[in-house]
């Protein structure tokens with residue numbers, strides 16, 4: 001078996017929804033929906049080892065902490081683990097007053113009764129009833145006509161109504177899902193929902209939740225939005241229903257479908273953190289909430305410490321959050337490639353200088369700091385990287401702000417190291433490459449400053465007098481110039497025969513908070529016209545400049561040796 005040359009023999013295009021005056025494309029999302037997490041139900045039913053009570057409790061606490069107010073805690077009739085967890089949670093008093101727990105049940109009398117039993121003692125709760133309504137399920141799963149399938153829902157709704165009446169101390173909300181809504185005839189979904197409403201008699205003050213699942217995502221997200229708009233426009237007593245969305249991600253557009261359907265008028269979104277759930281998962285609540293956040297809308301969910309959220313989700317689901325998962329993945333705020341690094345570094349620079357409250361850093365749709373991620377990890381260096389990358393790392397790690405031309409000079413050293421090692425370079429690799437390239441390390445070089453003094457003559461001439469180790473042996477040297485640097489340059493020429501002319505010089509204090517040292521950078525030209533860079537770091541800025549000259553002299557010495 002292989003892929004078909006004519007897939008239309010096996011698969012058909014999804015039909016259009018019969019509305020021509022659809023409104024959703026002209027709307028924008030301006031407020032968050034009601035969120036329901038189904039991590040403990042749809043997520044839990046899709047993992048290899050369903051969560052035990054310890055993990056379920058930990059997940060529940062996380063959901064409460066991030067601000068989820070409606071939580072589907074399980075499927076009570078699935079077995080003792082589920083039932084005991086739900087009933088234990090309800091009776092523990094750990095459900096905050098502003099949080100609604102929800103349970104799911106098939107439309108079967110015994111299962112509905114078990115579901116209500118699990119919620120005994122709850123102040124308030126949602127009981128969620130479902131049955132599939134689309135042709136394939138009607139014909140293949142139930143072997144029933146439309147009327148019989150509608151009757152499954154009606155019978156279940158009656159049991160729900162009666163069970164609720166037996167526990168009047170609980171404020172009940174009813175939820176009904178025409179499962180497989182996305183692949184069902186819209187008018188039949190409406191017919192079944194109306195029949196359920198007929199039994200449960202919702203009012204605007206006490207509405208039913210009608211949840212419209214894309215149980216299997218079968219079309220482009222605009223089709224789901226059309227289906228939801230059609231449903232809402234044709235539902236009698238719309239104001240007695242909360243319209244809820246439940247998308248899956250079979251085509252990879254579960255979040256997009258929920259977003260467009262929200263524009264179509266829905267009120268509520270069901271999903272899982274990081275999109276766990278059946279097959280390719282449910283709508284990812286983190287992605288959808290943070291998509292809103294980056295449009296300037298407070299989603300009412302708090303992901304300020306997204307790494308802690310990931311840690312708990314990975315622990316409970318025993319599934320990793322993909323490194324490229326929107327907003328949360330380990331690599332989504334990381335740039336390895338040169339042009340991205342360059343733009344991000346400039347973006348952070350401009351952000352700091354302009355103090356602009358609006359976020360305009362290229363390639364980063366959100367400020368990682370808002371989610372508790374540090375800036376340090378944003379730029380990482382490998383063989384695809386450019387100057388912006390290692391310059392950023394040196395600045396973050398060592399406080400060095402290399403002049404642009406020096407970055408170009410250092411670039412081949414980094415490139416060589418990345419190619420040789422064939423892996424990502426970490427901050428200490430780059431620092432080592434820098435120390436080697438500019439002889440900043442304390443040993444193994446030709447010229448090493450021991451100490452020096454500077455004096456002036458009456459006409460302003462500076463005199464450098466010092467001791468320099470040459471190949472390990474201290475040597476007393478001196479020279480004159482009209483400044484400290486030129487006096488060191490003439491010392492080097494007189495003592496060692498190295499002729500260097502200064503082209504560029506800059507210095508800065510190392511990044512505040514690190515220490516009180518300073519860095520000096522120096523570009524020199526040799527007598528055969530070659531450009532050389534030196535760098536000196538010292539607690540004293542003048543000494544840093546002397547070290548920078550010796551750094552360039554060490555390079556000049558190596559060049560002279562190589563030429564011999």
Ligand SMILES: CC(=O)SCCNC(=O)CCNC(=O)[C@H](O)C(C)(C)COP(=O)(O)OP(=O)(O)OC[C@H]1O[C@@H](n2cnc3c(N)ncnc32)[C@H](O)[C@@H]1OP(=O)(O)O
Pocket residue numbers: 042045075077078079105106107108111130131132141142152179215278
């Ligand atoms: C899209 C979704 O995610 S739906 C949620 C799915 N989640 C789960 O199923 C997890 C928990 N489920 C379970 O532990 C088990 O399925 C149980 C304990 C609830 C029920 O187990 P069983 O009694 O063995 O039934 P099973 O789940 O295999 O269902 C099969 C029967 O239920 C019927 N059925 C399935 N769904 C429904 C429904 N929503 N309403 C009424 N009947 C249904 C089927 O037609 C089938 O009937 P048949 O035996 O006459 O052919």
Ligand SMILES: CC(C)C(=O)C(=O)O
Pocket residue numbers: 042104130177179180211213214215216246248
């Ligand atoms: C039970 C329903 C809402 C469901 O999970 C689905 O249809 O995907």
Ligand SMILES: [Mg+2]
Pocket residue numbers: 042213215246248277278282
């Ligand atoms: Mg589902």
